[in-house]
Amino acid sequence: MEVQLKIIGGLLVVLALLHAGFPRYFKWSDELQPLSPINRQMMYVHTLFVAFTVLLMGVLCLGFAAELVHTPLGRVVALGLGIFWLLRLLIQFFGYSATLWRGKYFETTVHIVFALLWTYITTVFFLVAMG
Known part of the structure; x- marks a missing residue:
């Protein structure tokens, strides 16, 4: 199971990094323009924190797989x-x-x-x- 957790850890780190491209890929500068500033900023902030959470999960799996299992x-x-x-x-x-x-x-x-x-x-x- 430790190997599976390390694979998942790597996948989660990649997934977290992919979040950096979301604003450009989903054209947020255009799509979110009609929103109020608070709603527009919440999209960016929440995406950042989702990415950070996924990154931390990945690091946890990569660095502490044995502890998770045992x-x-x-x-x-x-x-x-x-x-x-x-x-x-x-x-x-x-x-x-x-x-x-x-x-x-x-x-x-x-x-x-x-x-x-x-x-x-x-x-x-x-x-x-x-x-």
Whole structure:
């Protein structure tokens, strides 16, 4: 399981770094213009903190995989992370409208890849939590 956690750690670090490109990719300078300054700034700030949280999860998995697997506190942390990623998996299907991806090759591919990624991460964390 330690190897799986290190793989997840690497994936999470990459995912966190990808957040830096969100404003440009999603054209936030244009898309968010009609919003009030507070709502526009909240998008940037919340994205920064999501990226930072994902980065910290990745660093935790890379640097402390053995502790996550072999200590009671590590297993409790893994349970919490498993719940976090399970909720993210559910949001993939129930938080986003299927009209955003259905019938669009690239968007459908991204949807499936991330659904599989969230499933993998969730499963590993729950397996670690169960000992």
